[in-house]
Amino acid sequence: MTAVAMTLDRPAAVPKAEEREILLSVENVSLSFGGVKAIRDVSFDIRKGEIRAIIGPNGAGKTSMLNVINGFYHPQEGTITFKGQRRHRMAPYIAASQGIARTFQNVALFKGMSTLDNIMTGRTLKMRTGILGQAVYWGWSQKEEIRHREVVERIIDFLEIEHIRKTPVGKLPYGLQKRVELGRALAMEPELLLLDEPMAGMNLEEKQDMCRFILDVNDQLGTTIALIEHDMGVVMDLSDRVVVLDHGVKIADGTPDEVQRNQNVIDAYLGVTR
Amino acid sequence: MLYREAGQFKTSYAGDMAIFPIRQDRIGLAILLAFAFVVVPLLAYFEIGPFGHDYIFKAILIPFLILSLAAIGLNILTGYCGQISLGGGAFMAIGAYAAYNFSLRIPELPLLFSILLSGGMAAFVGILFGIPSLRIKGLYLAVATLAAQFFFDWLFLRVPWFTNYTPSGSVNAPELNFFGWVVNTPAERYMLALMFVTVFAVIAKNLTRGNIGRQWMAIRDMDIAAELMGIRPLYAKLSAFAISSFFIGVAGALWAFVHLGSWEPLTFNIERSFQLLFMVIIGGLGSILGCFLGAAFILILPIFLDQVPHAMGVPLSVETVSHLVYIITGALICFLLIVEPHGFARLWAIAKEKLRLWPFPY
Amino acid sequence: MEGLGPFLEVLIGGLLAGVLYSLVALGFVLIYKASGVFNFAQGAMVLLAGLALVRSLDFLVAKGLPFEVAVVGALLFAGAIMAITAWLIERYVLGPLLNQSEMTLFMSTIGATFIIEGAAQMLFGSDVYPLQLYPTDAWIILDEVFPGGILISKLDVWGAVIAGILVAGLAAFFQWTRTGRALRAVADDHAAAQSVGIPIHWIWFVVWLIAGLVAVVAATVWGTKLGVQFSITFLALKALPVLIIGGFTSIPGAIVGGLVIGAGEKLAEIYLGPYIGGGIEYWFAYVLALAVLLVRPQGLFGERIIERI
Numbered sequence: 020m021t022a023v024a025m026t027l028d029r030p031a032a033v034p035k036a037e038e039r040e041i042l043l044s045v046e047n048v049s050l051s052f053g054g055v056k057a058i059r060d061v062s063f064d065i066r067k068g069e070i071r072a073i074i075g076p077n078g079a080g081k082t083s084m085l086n087v088i089n090g091f092y093h094p095q096e097g098t099i100t101f102k103g104q105r106r107h108r109m110a111p112y113i114a115a116s117q118g119i120a121r122t123f124q125n126v127a128l129f130k131g132m133s134t135l136d137n138i139m140t141g142r143t144l145k146m147r148t149g150i151l152g153q154a155v156y157w158g159w160s161q162k163e164e165i166r167h168r169e170v171v172e173r174i175i176d177f178l179e180i181e182h183i184r185k186t187p188v189g190k191l192p193y194g195l196q197k198r199v200e201l202g203r204a205l206a207m208e209p210e211l212l213l214l215d216e217p218m219a220g221m222n223l224e225e226k227q228d229m230c231r232f233i234l235d236v237n238d239q240l241g242t243t244i245a246l247i248e249h250d251m252g253v254v255m256d257l258s259d260r261v262v263v264l265d266h267g268v269k270i271a272d273g274t275p276d277e278v279q280r281n282q283n284v285i286d287a288y289l290g291v292t293r
Numbered sequence: 294m295l296y297r298e299a300g301q302f303k304t305s306y307a308g309d310m311a312i313f314p315i316r317q318d319r320i321g322l323a324i325l326l327a328f329a330f331v332v333v334p335l336l337a338y339f340e341i342g343p344f345g346h347d348y349i350f351k352a353i354l355i356p357f358l359i360l361s362l363a364a365i366g367l368n369i370l371t372g373y374c375g376q377i378s379l380g381g382g383a384f385m386a387i388g389a390y391a392a393y394n395f396s397l398r399i400p401e402l403p404l405l406f407s408i409l410l411s412g413g414m415a416a417f418v419g420i421l422f423g424i425p426s427l428r429i430k431g432l433y434l435a436v437a438t439l440a441a442q443f444f445f446d447w448l449f450l451r452v453p454w455f456t457n458y459t460p461s462g463s464v465n466a467p468e469l470n471f472f473g474w475v476v477n478t479p480a481e482r483y484m485l486a487l488m489f490v491t492v493f494a495v496i497a498k499n500l501t502r503g504n505i506g507r508q509w510m511a512i513r514d515m516d517i518a519a520e521l522m523g524i525r526p527l528y529a530k531l532s533a534f535a536i537s538s539f540f541i542g543v544a545g546a547l548w549a550f551v552h553l554g555s556w557e558p559l560t561f562n563i564e565r566s567f568q569l570l571f572m573v574i575i576g577g578l579g580s581i582l583g584c585f586l587g588a589a590f591i592l593i594l595p596i597f598l599d600q601v602p603h604a605m606g607v608p609l610s611v612e613t614v615s616h617l618v619y620i621i622t623g624a625l626i627c628f629l630l631i632v633e634p635h636g637f638a639r640l641w642a643i644a645k646e647k648l649r650l651w652p653f654p655y
Numbered sequence: 656m657e658g659l660g661p662f663l664e665v666l667i668g669g670l671l672a673g674v675l676y677s678l679v680a681l682g683f684v685l686i687y688k689a690s691g692v693f694n695f696a697q698g699a700m701v702l703l704a705g706l707a708l709v710r711s712l713d714f715l716v717a718k719g720l721p722f723e724v725a726v727v728g729a730l731l732f733a734g735a736i737m738a739i740t741a742w743l744i745e746r747y748v749l750g751p752l753l754n755q756s757e758m759t760l761f762m763s764t765i766g767a768t769f770i771i772e773g774a775a776q777m778l779f780g781s782d783v784y785p786l787q788l789y790p791t792d793a794w795i796i797l798d799e800v801f802p803g804g805i806l807i808s809k810l811d812v813w814g815a816v817i818a819g820i821l822v823a824g825l826a827a828f829f830q831w832t833r834t835g836r837a838l839r840a841v842a843d844d845h846a847a848a849q850s851v852g853i854p855i856h857w858i859w860f861v862v863w864l865i866a867g868l869v870a871v872v873a874a875t876v877w878g879t880k881l882g883v884q885f886s887i888t889f890l891a892l893k894a895l896p897v898l899i900i901g902g903f904t905s906i907p908g909a910i911v912g913g914l915v916i917g918a919g920e921k922l923a924e925i926y927l928g929p930y931i932g933g934g935i936e937y938w939f940a941y942v943l944a945l946a947v948l949l950v951r952p953q954g955l956f957g958e959r960i961i962e963r964i
Contacts, residue, residue, distance in 0.1 A: 143504060150505055160503060165310075430952070435895075439892060615773075623768065626769075627747070630759055630762055
């Protein structure tokens with residue numbers, strides 16, 4: 020069953036960021052709601068295997084950008100090229116089936132279900148048994164459930180959430196909910212993982228754990244990660260390259276060091292009027 | 294102490310994912326099934342106790358089983374998938390009249406297939422009325438289901454083809470002949486209903502704990518997030534409508550054929566839809582066990598209010614009983630919504646939790 | 656011009672009947688506008704109001720009071736009953752569910768519906784009670800223009816006038832008074848309204864009281880039309896298509912919706928009905944509402960639902 024087995028212990032060879040191939044490319048994307056322009060003519064790329072941070076002051080359009088990549092919002096202008104295929108509009112289903120997974124700013128877990136069930140929903144796209152088979156369960160469907168359960172258990176193990184696997188997620192504290200949400204995204208075995216403020220509302224310990232998980236996912240599975248984050252320390256430590264947005268416009272793009280020294284970025288964060 | 298799980302470790306995922314992972318539950322279920330399948334028919338045959346009379350079958354057990362089946366159907370749609378439906382009665386009607394017409398116009402077709410096909414018919418209509426659910430949500434969807442309810446009320450009343458042009462509007466069920474076994478006595482009807490309901494309950498349980506069940510619940514809880522994970526709302530919602538309507542349709546056919554024997558469209562009107570909805574709310578949205586608990590309660594309440602005051606020497610008129618049923622049912626719904634929104638099923642689960650620790654408080 | 660006379664008659668009759676639906680829909684809109692709760696029990700409230708009214712009226716008349724005095728007494732009694740009901744509902748049904756989801760509150764009003772229906776009939780009886788508070792004959796107008804003239808029911812016209820007055824009064828109330836503003840705030844966000852000091856429980860009581868009084872008015876008209884009986888509760892279901900067309904939060908919309916449904920129903924019955932078996936009034940309103948929803952999922956006047964993550 021090697022097609023399904025997700026080995027969390029196989030290291031991937033990691034060349035330098037700029038030398039890798041481009042996984043996702045955003046070209047001249049503009050997005051507006053009614054009269055409000057959320058994103059203006061933004062272009063950047065995300066390379067395979069890197070951790071790309073998207074930062075910027077509040078309201079800069081970062082979450083909207085992720086929503087566009089995901090296919091939830093459709094940009095009025097511009098294209099997204101993912102794995103070589105260029106699109107004007109991405110349907111959410113296509114994004115998911117092509118290997119894009121994400122977490123949300125306000126945790127979007129299925130509150131009526133347990134941790135285990137939530138993460139199992141991430142396996143939906145990989146499950147093949149039809150309804151008739153599921154109705155009978157014993158036999159084909161049961162074997163498949165067990166196979167996917169094994170994968171999910173390894174994720175649970177990796178994220179250290181065994182003790183809450185049967186708890187309804189509505190009852191979990193915020194930090195653990197975020198972890199479960201990460202697990203659910205991982206269950207999709209994504210090539211590109213979009214994380215929307217994965218550490219918001221966490222204390223120092225929880226942040227350190229989350230950083231560790233994110234690094235491990237990138238290191239051991241080779242998953243490309245795009246991450247929105249406000250904590251500058253985290254951004255500098257984790258990311259290979261950074262894109263800075265402000266009021267819907269890209270104002271910087273480069274390594275953490277380059278971006279940190281960029282005057283436009285400093286101005287934007289300090290609120291200096293141009 | 295009786296209910297401790299100590300020592301029952303699951304050594305395989307299969308064990309953990311079983312329908313009744315706790316051994317005491319399995320024993321309890323085995324006893325219940327043995328009683329239902331073996332003991333009751335024997336008692337009926339030898340005419341022992343209440344099982345010697347028709348009443349307990351005709352007034353309690355048979356309607357309980359069939360309504361539980363309908364409740365399971367509605368729970369799949371409303372409890373698991375979160376699509377509110379006030380059209381349960383209409384789908385029962387579709388099942389009943391479809392089965393009637395299949396058995397009437399294609400007499401070669403074995404009765405079992407007539408019933409299953411009528412479920413299929415109901416499923417088909419369910420899909421049609423489910424299509425709006427892709428755009429219409431919540432309360433608005435309830436109105437769409439009302440449209441179905443009233444339309445089919447009218448259809449079976451006013452379009453005489455469905456009732457084979459009978460002047461009175463009421464029709465009779467065909468002889469219940471299942472591959473040679475002619476079902477006649479109440480005890481036999483009970484066995485028939487029991488077999489149907491057991492099979493369907495198992496299927497429902499399998500579906501709701503499997504992949505499609507999780508998809509339904511994901512759509513219910515947060516359909517946007519579900520879509521972004523690759524769950525297709527179209528597929529999930531329509532499958533919920535289809536399967537739910539199938540169950541309710543079969544229940545309708547059984548209600549007409551096995552319980553009533555002869556019926557008119559009124560038995561499937563909006564009051565029936567509310568009755569089903571109440572069973573599901575009181576028993577517990579999102580719980581198969583809850584369907585049985587809710588059906589039992591709704592069915593037994595009027596009987597209880599009729600018999601008990603009578604036995605205590607203070608008989609209540611039929612009207613008073615009916616009014617009291619309304620008041621108690623309404624009050625219970627309000628009460629449960631405040632105290633335990635997951636209905637009797639959750640109260641039952643909590644009781645079991647307490648049992649696990651009993652006699653210790655923690 | 657031959658068909659025009661009958662057509663006008665059906666149209667006018669339908670429009671007027673539609674206004675009567677609006678009377679019931681108004682109660683829904685009030686409560687929804689002011690508390691964000693969809694009150695499924697509005698129909699039951701009309702039944703309760705009607706029963707209280709007609710039974711007390713019969714009682715007072717039997718005691719020898721002149722009719723007009725008895726009517727006033729009966730109206731006061733019905734009003735008092737609705738006030739008690741409003742207090743009970745606020746205290747025991749809705750109050751405990753403050754801040755819960757819309758669906759939960761809606762389901763609790765379904766529960767309240769059945770409590771009210773059962774209690775009303777237990778207290779006041781479950782027969783059909785005729786009521787005669789308005790003239791029930793008809794005017795015949797324009798009989799020079801159309802053969803036989805056009806029949807217009809006086810009761811329907813009275814109902815339309817009363818509905819018009821209610822709508823104007825309530826719309827003004829919401830728009831211009833302080834209480835009206837507070838009500839709109841509560842409808843928007845319970846927790847926020849509380850945090851600025853709006854006394855939610857009192858507000859909810861007031862709203863349900865007003866809706867209860869609207870129910871009394873609706874009961875006078877519908878009770879005269881149909882007699883006070885259990886089937887009046889089904890008016891609540893008929894109000895749903897009205898609300899879908901007119902919007903859940905628009906007071907004038909309730910009238911517009913009522914007109915559309917009322918006229919649509921009657922016209923469909925007369926002109927479509929004969930082709931498909933008759934009696935399509937039974938479901939036409941709902942199917943019409945469904946058709947509207949398919950085109951505009953938020954109803955004709957509702958706000959577009961924009962989903963955000």
